[in-house]
Amino acid sequence: MKRLNWRGAVSIAAFILLWTLLARLKAPGFAEIPDPAEVSRAFWSKYLPSAAYWRSWAVSFERVGYGFILSQLLGIPLGLLLGTRRLFHEIVFPVVELLRPIPPLAWVPLSILFWPTAELSIVFITFIGPFFIIVINVHDAVRGIRKEHLWLARSLGASPVRIFRRIILPSVVPAIAVGMTLGIAVAWNVVIAAEMIASDAGLGRLTWEGYVSHTGTTVIIGMISIGLAGYLSTLIVTYVEKRMMPWQR
């Protein structure tokens, strides 16, 4: 039974009150910004029952989903290869290091030019951010495995395959967890911007259209939706992580 955080509740109430006051009194900058009551009304009457609104959710989630999962499916093996095979490391790592510093959003124009459809170009963006993150995390984790862990396995007669399955893979699981958590956050960051630029659907697009049409409620609902979507994704990832590491209780 958690004790109610009175101070927290009061400060949230104060925040909503302040917002209401500033909006109603038309304080500078608040000319086109609606107050919380208006936002709430608009949400319940217009957005909640609107199929188009929930489709935006689905569209954005799909893009993040495809990009993120693909990034893990390709990135984890690449990180493992880079960490375990010296020759592979020498050949491939320099290229990785060259491309890694480019922020995902900087890839947007190239992505649009390259991919035949807008959808593919957006998924590429949600892929590239988490991809580099997971590659580096896994690679560093493999490098960081305690040599005693490997030595003991060798002494006990384990084959390289067994060592890989039972020592190396579990050792990098915590790093994968970290990489996933960072990756999902980055994926959401970029999908919103990518949608604003390149698409006609999705939560980012919704927010952008609110701006273009001077509809303050749309902008705010868009923002809150995006925040919620990111939060939900993180919950899913955290759940998966907990299942991956039963020894950490």
Place this chain on the structure above:
Amino acid sequence: MAAVSVSGVSKRYAKDVLEDVSFELEAAALTVLMGPSGCGKTTLACMLAGYIAPDAGRLALEGRPITEAGPDRIMVFQETALWHWMTVLDNVMFGPRASGTMGPAQARKKALELLERFGLRDFKDRYPGQLSGGMRRRVELAQAMINNPKLMILDEPFRGLDVMTRELMQEYYLKIFAENRMTTLFITSELEEALVVGERVLVLDGTPARIAHSIEVDLPYPRTPEVLASERYLDIKKRLMAALYLPEQQTAQGET
């Protein structure tokens, strides 16, 4: 033939420099290796285990040269190396399964037997992170011994445990040693510990390091408080202290 022979071994490894180190380990005996910090005891242990190769010289087990790691020589490291993502039971079973010497059912049975003897059967499904330091060490001993190695190498296995747990672990280990009589090399920096467990003490010292002294500990097992208060014990302790601390005594104010 001695169980283990080390002849003319030299090695430069990180900060350790060993030169022309030679000694033999008697079969079924518990030999202690002592020496100041950083003089190369662990490097020597790693060479015996086959993890690193000497720059010069030769190490052999029962006449056959040691060239790589294998289940006939198992080392318990200074820092616990239990795989924290595997349960206690899986850790102990790993050896026989990995080397293919036992099927899954047999390995499990043997592992449970050992855990029972070590008083840890109730913890078989726990993870190492949930155990105390002393318990983890016992699991490591079980993990090593299930393979019946010809040589056990213990690198300061009880370091970091509080003195009480340490003494209980020493008692514990000697009981097991009495039953199994595995050739053992026991590395420690605690003089009292050396005299409680060892049949012979080798002192590694100098820069570059070499075997400076070899002292027989001619005391019966078990080393009861009476034995540890006898004249013979005090005499051996005096000789060991002289071998270890003479240079230190002269520079009591110097570097630690």
Place this chain on the structure above:
Amino acid sequence: MSGALSIRGVGKTYDPEGASVEALRDCSFEVRAEEFVAIVGPSGCGKSTLLNAIAGFDTVTAGQITLDGRLLAQPGLAPKPGPDRVVVFQHGALFPWKTVLENVTYGPLRQKALSREAARAKALELLRASGGLDSTAASYPAQLSSGMQRRVEIVRALMNDPPLLLLDEPFRAMDGFSKATMHQHLLDLHRRYRKTIVFITHDLDEAIYLADTVVVMTTRPGTVKEIIRVGLGRPRVPQMLYSRDYAELKRSAAQSVHEEARRAFERGEREQA
């Protein structure tokens, strides 16, 4: 100020979330000025709790602690540490971002007890007396070995000229060789500066070798089980470690200590299961 410490009927019960835990019960013993007392006992026997109460980091729920007749702790009295009794802990408590000299002079300078020049001079003198550590004055703690760091901490403690020096298992994490050197060093300081020392340890050998009196504590709730007077002469030299007197002392003390250790160990195993 001469450093006579009196512990009378000290008890400590604390109450984490409603489950009352009695850490100490009716502890009593006297420490003469300039005496070296070692407190030995198994894990969880309350040795550190007692030390914290003496040092002024924690309260007591029963009894009294006085230093030279001055009240240090009593039920209801708020804890107040002071420069008259300084603690050296097991793990390094030096500021890693300050040099050795800055670390050592920090206390007196902050309390404005000494001028900058006087603090520096005193620090260098104490460091020199601790095995030529004055040469490390401009180094950072990370650049020193653990033994040297411990010696610097002891110097830091001595800077305040406290009549009472408290050490909580300061050498526990060190290997046998470094420990032996530190023992000689501490004995040397005790002889030279004539402080009262209260030293906590698990290690009976260490306790007998260093102290004038060994206080054996029981496992939780901690109380005084036995007080052993160490009749070995001073100055202590390593040769005493293989003397008959030492062996006899150890033998008679060991039984007492091991009883409590075994009890604590078994309780610990039961608590884990």
